[in-house]
Amino acid sequence: MRTDFTATRALFDIPEGVIYLDGNSLGPLPRAVPARVAKAMTAEWGQMLITAWNRAGWMGLPERLGDRIGRLIGAEPGTVTLGDTLSIKVFQAVSAALAARPERRVILTDSGNFPTDLYIAQGLADLLAAGHELRIVAPEEVEAAIDESIAVTMLTEVDYRTGRKHDMKALTARAHVAGALAFWDLAHSAGALPVDLAGAGADFAAGCTYKYLNAGPGAPAFLYVAPRxxxxxxxxxxxxxxxxxxxxxxxxxxxxxxxxxxxxxTPPVLQLAALEAALDVWEGVEMADVRAQSLMLADRFIAAVEAICPDLRLVTPRDPAQRGSQASFAHPQGYAIMQALIAEGVIGDFRAPDILRFGFTPLYLGADEVDRAAAILADILKTGRWDRPDFHARARVT
Structure with a gap:
């Protein structure tokens, strides 16, 4: 292992005493980001005013940073651009794929896909009013469902709830054999595990930069278009x-x-400035090392939780090759349990209806923290500290 994770940890500003297991929802603050954003605000916007579009190179940020993200997702130079939201990029990619297959009418996806992707695809089908269909199958049924009626497969590589991981290369190849195009949502892949868009033959892909890439809330999305x-x-x-x-x-x-x-x-310059500094964290980091370490941490957490928390049920695939960088457990009182954990400094998140979700990012997370998190979770369950009215009250963001 060549990546120095002790060094990368020092690049993040995580509150003292917090064990952060939610980088798969919002990455923590890299220490270099505030100064870079301040520079964009004061030295660039403040002093250069509108001339900063040229003098500070604002207009070229989407392509320059796109190439830096491209290195992390196996994209060819010049094939990734940035801007807007992931929802917009999904809409653009799927609409482009449908336009490239005008004789076909089916968008194939799976029931584990993130709801936004489903809503966008259904809305696009309704908007086109040309008989398009959003066909939803179980994740394990996707390969068998790819036939000559499919225009595009619209899949998220890593399931946001369970962490189940699709085989991108195999499913893309199957789509191409059937004459379909393949779009991949990398929201839970980019920065979490090795991705090889070019090697897999993906046609389109998109992802966000506020999770594992740590660019901050509302950070812009990226979009990949294969050179062909x-x-x-x-x-x-x-x-x-x-x-x-x-x-x-x-x-x-x-x-x-x-x-x-x-x-x-128009490019969101302040958010792109944050992303620029956040991407500096990745200099000298090998994705293979990130993957190996994240799987070790997740395996360690799963083993500990299953040994001391018998009331929790693992819903993430046990086989490391079949999951992303998270572990999810089910419990009927999952929401309240997670709120109790957060109150004691262990931050994961909850996904309806009953999922406690934990992300493992070795850039700033170590084995000792994983062990402590499992022990705190077990003690909360043993003592019933989760069963307080304030822990049951649903906040706007869960």
Missing amino acids: HAETARPALCGWLGHEAPFAFEPGYRPAPGTQRMRVG
Whole structure:
């Protein structure tokens, strides 16, 4: 193992006494981010004003940072751009895939997919009003469901609830044999495990930067377009920065070359500045090392919880090759138990209806913390400290 995780841990600002097991929902603050954002605000926006678009290089941030993310997800240079939200990028990618397969009408997904992706696909089908169908099958039934009726497979590589991991390479190959295109949502993959979009032959992919990439709440999403589609992709949502000459202000749309045509609105400069500093954490980090260490931490936690918390049921695949960087357990009182854990400094999260979810990010998490988290969880269950009215009261964000 070449990556120095003691060194990477020092790059994060995590509150004293907190065991943070929720980087799969919102990554913690890298120490370098506040100064970089302050520079963007004061030295760039404050002193350069509108000239910063050129002088500070703001307009090129989506492509420059896209290439840095591309290194973490196995993307070819120039194939990743940034901006907008993951929901918008999913809409763009799926609409482009449908446009590339006009004779087909089925979007195939699975029941473990994140609801936003399902809503977007159904809304797109309704908007097109051309007989498109969102076909939802169980995760284990996806491969068998790929046939010649499918226009695009729309899959999230790692299930947000259970952590179950799809075989990207195998399912992409199966889609291509059937004449379909493959879109992958990397929300729980990018920065968590090795991804090889080019090697897997993915057609489109998108992901967020506020989870394992630690760019902060509301950070922009990224979008990947395979080189073979870059000059022909036609997203249903086109914006002025996806135009070949945005400052010509032409009334008609001409797509920009390559993946830049997938840009929509003005780049969120302050969030991109945060992302720029957050990506510095990844210098010298090998994804294979991250994967090996995260699986070790998750295995350690699973073994401890199963030994001392018999009332919890593991819902994450036991086989490390079949899961992402999280472990999820089910309990009828999962919400209250998680609130009790958070109150005692162990931060995970809850996913309806009954899932306690824990993420394992070795950039800032070690074995001692995993052991302490399991022990605190066991004690909360043993003493029943979770059964307080305030722990049962549902907050707006769970």
